[in-house]
Amino acid sequence: MEEIRVKAASREYDVLVGEGAISEQLPRLVSGREAGQVVVVSHPHLLSLHGEELGSALCDAGHVAWEKRVFLFPEGEEHKRPVTVIALQELMLEWGVTRKGVVLAFGGGVVGDLTGYAAATYMRGMDYIQLPTTLVAMVDSSVGGKVGVDMPGAKNAVGAFHQPLAVIADPGLLSTLPRRELLGGMAEVIKYGFLYDERLLTLEGGSEGWVRLTEWERAEIIARCVRHKAAVVEKDERDLAGERAMLNYGHTFGHALEAATGYVTLRHGEAVAVGMIMAARAAEDAGKARVPLLELHRKLLSPLLQEAPSLEGIDAQKVIDAMRSDKKREREAKFVLLERPQRPLLVEGLPEEVVKRAVEETLGDLWPENS
Amino acid sequence: MEEIRVKAASREYDVLVGEGAISEQLPRLVSGREAGQVVVVSHPHLLSLHGEELGSALCDAGHVAWEKRVFLFPEGEEHKRPVTVIALQELMLEWGVTRKGVVLAFGGGVVGDLTGYAAATYMRGMDYIQLPTTLVAMVDSSVGGKVGVDMPGAKNAVGAFHQPLAVIADPGLLSTLPRRELLGGMAEVIKYGFLYDERLLTLEGGSEGWVRLTEWERAEIIARCVRHKAAVVEKDERDLAGERAMLNYGHTFGHALEAATGYVTLRHGEAVAVGMIMAARAAEDAGKARVPLLELHRKLLSPLLQEAPSLEGIDAQKVIDAMRSDKKREREAKFVLLERPQRPLLVEGLPEEVVKRAVEETLGDLWPENS
Numbered sequence: 001m002e003e004i005r006v007k008a009a010s011r012e013y014d015v016l017v018g019e020g021a022i023s024e025q026l027p028r029l030v031s032g033r034e035a036g037q038v039v040v041v042s043h044p045h046l047l048s049l050h051g052e053e054l055g056s057a058l059c060d061a062g063h064v065a066w067e068k069r070v071f072l073f074p075e076g077e078e079h080k081r082p083v084t085v086i087a088l089q090e091l092m093l094e095w096g097v098t099r100k101g102v103v104l105a106f107g108g109g110v111v112g113d114l115t116g117y118a119a120a121t122y123m124r125g126m127d128y129i130q131l132p133t134t135l136v137a138m139v140d141s142s143v144g145g146k147v148g149v150d151m152p153g154a155k156n157a158v159g160a161f162h163q164p165l166a167v168i169a170d171p172g173l174l175s176t177l178p179r180r181e182l183l184g185g186m187a188e189v190i191k192y193g194f195l196y197d198e199r200l201l202t203l204e205g206g207s208e209g210w211v212r213l214t215e216w217e218r219a220e221i222i223a224r225c226v227r228h229k230a231a232v233v234e235k236d237e238r239d240l241a242g243e244r245a246m247l248n249y250g251h252t253f254g255h256a257l258e259a260a261t262g263y264v265t266l267r268h269g270e271a272v273a274v275g276m277i278m279a280a281r282a283a284e285d286a287g288k289a290r291v292p293l294l295e296l297h298r299k300l301l302s303p304l305l306q307e308a309p310s311l312e313g314i315d316a317q318k319v320i321d322a323m324r325s326d327k328k329r330e331r332e333a334k335f336v337l338l339e340r341p342q343r344p345l346l347v348e349g350l351p352e353e354v355v356k357r358a359v360e361e362t363l364g365d366l367w368p369e370n371s
Numbered sequence: 372m373e374e375i376r377v378k379a380a381s382r383e384y385d386v387l388v389g390e391g392a393i394s395e396q397l398p399r400l401v402s403g404r405e406a407g408q409v410v411v412v413s414h415p416h417l418l419s420l421h422g423e424e425l426g427s428a429l430c431d432a433g434h435v436a437w438e439k440r441v442f443l444f445p446e447g448e449e450h451k452r453p454v455t456v457i458a459l460q461e462l463m464l465e466w467g468v469t470r471k472g473v474v475l476a477f478g479g480g481v482v483g484d485l486t487g488y489a490a491a492t493y494m495r496g497m498d499y500i501q502l503p504t505t506l507v508a509m510v511d512s513s514v515g516g517k518v519g520v521d522m523p524g525a526k527n528a529v530g531a532f533h534q535p536l537a538v539i540a541d542p543g544l545l546s547t548l549p550r551r552e553l554l555g556g557m558a559e560v561i562k563y564g565f566l567y568d569e570r571l572l573t574l575e576g577g578s579e580g581w582v583r584l585t586e587w588e589r590a591e592i593i594a595r596c597v598r599h600k601a602a603v604v605e606k607d608e609r610d611l612a613g614e615r616a617m618l619n620y621g622h623t624f625g626h627a628l629e630a631a632t633g634y635v636t637l638r639h640g641e642a643v644a645v646g647m648i649m650a651a652r653a654a655e656d657a658g659k660a661r662v663p664l665l666e667l668h669r670k671l672l673s674p675l676l677q678e679a680p681s682l683e684g685i686d687a688q689k690v691i692d693a694m695r696s697d698k699k700r701e702r703e704a705k706f707v708l709l710e711r712p713q714r715p716l717l718v719e720g721l722p723e724e725v726v727k728r729a730v731e732e733t734l735g736d737l738w739p740e741n742s
Contacts, residue, residue, distance in 0.1 A: 086453050086522075093525050121492065124519060124530045124610075148495060151457075154464050159495045160531065239495075 001025075002223035006230040008145060008237045011163040015143055015230065017223045019215050021170040022131060023057050029129060029166055030102060031061035037101035039069045039092060041115040046107055046133055047072060049176050054106060054131070069095055077263045080110045080149050082158060085118045092122060099123035102165065108134035108181075109141040109268065113156070116147030120162035130167040134177060135185020136269050138169040139192070139225035140247075144233040153325070155255060155263075161238055169226075171218040180307035182210055184269020187304050191249050191272060192225045194297075195344050200224060201300065246344045249336040250276030252323065253359065259322035260314060270308045273301040274362060282358040283337040286350060291340045298365075305366065312369045316360040323355070372396075373594035377601040379516060379608045382534040386514055386601065388594045390586050392541040393502060394428050400500060400537055401473060402432040408472035410440045410463060412486040417478055417504055418443060420547050425477060425502070440466055448634050451481045451520050453529060456489045463493060470494035473536065479505035479552075480512040480639065484527070487518030491533035501538040505548060506556020507640050509540040510563070510596035511618075515604040524696070526626065526634075532609055540597075542589040551678035553581055555640020558675050562620050562643060563596045565668075566715050571595060572671065617715045620707040621647030623694065624730065630693035632685060641679045644672040645733060653729040654708040657721060662711045669736075676737065683740045687731040694726070 001018040016025045030038050038058060040047075047054075047070070058066040071088050073079050092101075105115035105128055112130050119128035130142035148159015174182065186203070193200030200221065203209050210218070229247070236243035254275030258266060266274070280293040335347045335355075372389040387396045401409050409429060411418075418425075418441070429437040442459050444450050463472075476486035476499055483501050490499035501513035519530015545553065557574070564571030571592065574580050581589070600618070607614035625646030629637060637645070651664035706718045706726075 082453065082457050089529055090522060093522055093528055117492075121488075121519075121529050121531055123528060124517070124532055146495070148492075151461060151464055157464055157494060158460055158492050160492055161495055 002219055004223060004226045004230050006143060006163070007234045008163050010145070010161065010237060013163060013166050015167040015169065015226045017138075017169045017171070017226065018219050019170060019172045021168045022053060022173075023060075025166075025168050026054075026057040026104075026129070026131070027061040029168075030058065030063060030104075033061075033063070033102055034100070035063065035065065036069060036095065037097060038063050038066060039071065039095070039097060039101060039103045040066065040106055041071045041073075041088065041103060041111055041118075042106040043075045043111065044072045045075065050106075050133065050173055054104075069097075075110070077110060077150065077268075080114050082149055082151075084114060085121075085149055088114075088118045089122050092118075097122075097126075099126045101126055103128040104131055105129070105142075105164075106131045106133060108132065108137045112137055112142050113147050113159070114149055116145070116162055116164065117149055117159055120147055120160040125162065127165040128162075130164045132167065132169050133173045134181055135174055135222075136181070136188050138171070138174075138222050139185065140188045140229060142167045142169070143226055143229045144244075145237065146239075153259070155258070167226075169222055171215065171222060174218070180267060181269075183304040183307060184267040184273075186210060187250075187269040187273035187276070187301065189221060189225055190300050190304075191247075191276065192228050193300075194276065194338060194341050195246060195249055196228045196342055197224060198342060201296070201341060203300075242346055245334060245346055246336055249338075249344060250274075250279055252335050253278040253319075256319045256323035257311075257314075259325075260318040261311070265311065266308055270305055273304045274366065277301055277366070278358040278362045279335065279337055281362055282335065282350060282354050283339075285357055286337070286347070286354045288337045288339060288345060288347060290343075293338055293340075296341070302366065310369065311363060311367050314363060316356065316363055319359050319363075320352075320356055373590055375594060375597045375601050377514060377534070378605045379534050381516070381532065381608060384534060384537050386538040386540065386597045388509070388540045388542070388590050388597065390541060390543045390590065392539045393424060393544075394431075396537075396539050397425075397428040397475075397500070397502070398432040400539075401429065401434060401475075404432075404434070404473055405471070406434065406436065407440060407466065408468060409434050409437060410442065410466070410468060410472060410474045411437065411477055412442045412444075412459065412474060412482055412489075413477040414446045414482065415443045416446065421477075421504065421544055425475075440468075446481070448481060448521065448639075451485050453520055453522075455485060456492075456520055459485075459489045460493050463489075468493075468497075470497045472497055474499040475502055476500070476513075476535075477502045477504060479503065479508045483508055483513050484518050484530070485520055487516070487533055487535065488520055488530055491518055491531040496533065498536040499533075501535045503538065503540050504544045505552055506545055506593075507552070507559050509542070509545075509593050510556065511559045511600060513538045513540070514597055514600045515615075516608070517610075524630070526629070538597075540593055542586065542593060545589070551638060552640075554675040554678060555638040555644075557581060558621075558640040558644035558647070558672060560592060560596055561671050561675075562618075562647065563599050564671075565647065565709060565712050566617060566620055567599045567713055568595060569713060572667070572712065574671075613717055616705060616717055617707055620709075620715060621645075621650055623706050624649040624690075627690045627694035628682075630696075631689040632682070636680055636682065638679070641676055644675045645737065648672055648737070649729040649733045650706065650708055652733055653706065653721060653725050654710075656728055657708070657718075657725045659708045659710060659716060659718060661714075664709055664711075667712070673737065681740065682734060682738050685734060687727065687734055690730050690734075691723075691727055
């Protein structure tokens with residue numbers, strides 16, 4: 001079992017990574033709670049796949065009637081909305097859940113973000129535990145306390161900073177993860193490689209590489225990513241000092257790509273993979289890169305797009321427009337670019353033609369029918 | 372101008388109290404903001420009464436197009452709901468408001484609580500300024516950062532702790548406050564008197580007393596209450612240490628009374644006034660009171676109920692049931708009772724028959740047709 005301590009300013013907590021971690025660690029975290037005060041939030045499919053493990057951990061802790069406090073909602077970013085949070089909170093009120101209860105977020109990033117936000121605002125704040133079931137959520141979104149929901153045209157526009165009581169990441173759960181989800185998660189792993197960790201850049205071959213890893217290696221990779229994330233959150237919990245902004249490598253391009261395709265075409269990790277290739281191109285084009293970046297990015301990231309649908313017909317201009325509307329909202333036209341791997345820079349005022357070329361050439365390169 | 376510094380753990384800020392305070396203080400607080408980044412939240416009636424003063428303060432600060440960023444919603448606790456927050460936040464997104472913007476809450480407790488919550492969660496937190504227009508909001512709800520909205524049957528069930536950038540209380544605005552609202556505010560003033568401040572208990576005669584006061588005295592009374600509130604918030608911002616719970620004097624009974632009457636019969640301050648009389652009765656009955664309390668409570672508080680409708684026909688049992696459901700939600704059957712004025716106690720496990728007698732006898736006494 002890997003234990004990573006996250007020393008955020010508002011709260012310290014552990015991220016526990018390892019095969020069987022939920023059975024092993026969850027009972028002691030919920031055993032002190034009153035009956036009926038443990039709520040599970042998840043998707044129907046996930047609970048039918050892994051509900052038994054989760055259920056026995058809860059029964060071990062004395063919560064034998066745990067199924068009476070389950071909130072399930074359909075998969076998909078389109079359900080990460082205020083209305084879903086309100087439905088969950090109304091049920092919790094009906095159930096008599098108090099601020100001394102705890103909510104378990106059993107799922108990927110959508111479940112984690114939404115559950116964390118519901119917990120942040122229920123009775124002005126209650127505990128929640130992240131039980132990530134996807135690789136993206138294990139290495140990134142479950143750690144750090146950024147929670148929230150989407151508004152029309154604006155991802156995560158409403159939310160809070162609310163650290164979990166604990167994060168328990170069991171790589172065993174990934175055995176049922178669709179290959180495409182795994183590839184998306186690998187993109188976030190590679191992101192940590194480009195930002196901080198040369199060793200993570202030796203993970204070649206996309207998901208085939210993941211399958212060949214031993215369980216120990218998988219836990220080790222997840223723990224490495226979490227350690228990097230924890231270090232950033234400790235320095236800059238509220239995203240004010242520029243440190244946490246670095247984690248957005250590939251995300252300015254990636255978010256725009258997601259927005260331009262209505263959030264349904266690409267998985268988040270895929271969009272970030274494409275976004276990092278665009279960022280590499282932009283870094284070379286703008287003269288920020290001190291070493292060649294594009295080839296390494298293509299080699300590591302394009303295998304992760306194997307299952308992504310073609311973006312044929314996506315207009316580069318639409319992507320740029322989406323970026324502009326994102327920029328307007330944030331008033332921070334900032335890009336994370338690399339001087340070289342493990343040397344990120346926050347760049348303001350990147351020339352529009354550089355951005356445009358990066359988008360057009362990357363789309364044309366990955367989906368040649370576009371050009 | 373009275374300036375009270377609130378040293379909350381999460382943020383320090385000033386409460387500025389005085390006739391003309393908005394014209395005098397607001398411009399410097401918003402002058403640095405970009406055009407279009409100042410949002411006003413209020414009620415239609417309020418803005419038609421006092422919009423000119425507010426508007427000229429904003430124009431003085433360069434925000435001449437301020438009227439393009441105004442969100443108005445109808446008065447009444449029934450609009451303090453998540454759906455109103457979502458409507459406001461969607462508009463703010465459309466307007467391109469960023470997390471560097473500021474929202475002005477120009478109204479009573481409903482406007483302040485709702486606006487503060489919208490600001491707490493918009494882009495994970497942005498600034499807001501409290502511009503209270505009622506006595507209740509000036510002396511109590513605008514200070515301390517408790518923000519939120521109601522859910523079905525559960526007041527303030529969803530919310531956050533989010534301190535304002537500043538509070539500006541101009542007692543001049545109270546000249547147009549309906550007499551009934553003023554009386555409700557006096558109940559909160561008297562609450563501070565019972566909890567902390569003998570001098571505030573010399574304010575006899577209900578709103579007639581208020582009318583006879585000089586402007587200077589009004590500002591002084593508001594400032595005294597704010598100083599007491601600030602001291603409590605400094606010690607116990609998040610309501611964890613029991614200090615902040617003291618401010619709920621009269622509220623356990625009062626909330627139950629509001630719930631039992633559907634939140635439409637009594638104003639909040641009126642319910643608290645009745646609640647304090649019930650608490651005085653309970654303190655005497657349970658042997659907690661070291662001096663007689665009931666007579667002083669009746670003398671100071673019953674004049675504040677002059678405009679309240681009769682509670683004839685309200686069943687005491689309904690009030691007790693509402694308290695029980697509130698208790699269940701909170702799992703804290705705590706009452707604030709007085710040993711003597713300025714000597715509050717937090718009492719757990721008050722016998723049910725004491726609670727029942729306090730409710731029944733007070734209702735029967737205030738509205739004799741009930742008994």
